[in-house]
Amino acid sequence: MRKKEEASSHLRRRSTRQRRVVLEVLRSTKSHPTADWIYEEVRKRVPNVSLGTVYRNLNLLRDMGEIMELNFGSTYSRFDGNPEPHYHFSCMNCGRVLDVNIPVCTELEEKVRREHGWEVRSHRVEFYGLCSECKAEQRKESQEEYVKTAGNKF
Numbered sequence: 174m175r176k177k178e179e180a181s182s183h184l185r186r187r188s189t190r191q192r193r194v195v196l197e198v199l200r201s202t203k204s205h206p207t208a209d210w211i212y213e214e215v216r217k218r219v220p221n222v223s224l225g226t227v228y229r230n231l232n233l234l235r236d237m238g239e240i241m242e243l244n245f246g247s248t249y250s251r252f253d254g255n256p257e258p259h260y261h262f263s264c265m266n267c268g269r270v271l272d273v274n275i276p277v278c279t280e281l282e283e284k285v286r287r288e289h290g291w292e293v294r295s296h297r298v299e300f301y302g303l304c305s306e307c308k309a310e311q312r313k314e315s316q317e318e319y320v321k322t323a324g325n326k327f
């Protein structure tokens with residue numbers, strides 16, 4: 174009996190530690206990673222962890238309100254260590270998901286409420302375009318293109 178209790182408390186400690194590591198990994202990045210990426214990082218610290226355990230902990234942390242699961246209609250979810258409401262920007266070139274530093278617009282909910290009389294509890298706005306790096310890259314490419322075509326003329 175005592176052995177069994179010891180074993181179960183050992184298991185409990187282990188799962189608490191794994192959950193803590195999952196949370197730490199996620200909080201240490203601003204990149205809104207996928208479960209696979211989180212798994213690879215957690216494995217560096219808990220080598221025998223399984224992908225299933227990482228998924229289970231992600232779901233648990235999400236249900237506890239510690240993290241957010243982002244679903245942009247792609248086939249896989251991304252996770253966010255910041256559970257506070259905020260907007261995201263997806264780069265259409267490199268696929269990076271970045272936090273948008275503007276306050277969440279609650280007036281938008283009020284407008285819909287006034288217009289339709291519905292009870293609005295939340296809303297989601299996503300921004301799409303090119304991140305700073307991809308924008309700079311594109312500018313460089315178009316300049317190179319310009320130099321090339323200009324060079325051809327002479």
Ligand SMILES: [Zn+2]
Pocket residue numbers: 264265266267268269303304305306307308
């Ligand atoms: Zn980009």
Ligand SMILES: [Zn+2]
Pocket residue numbers: 205253255259260261271272
């Ligand atoms: Zn975020």
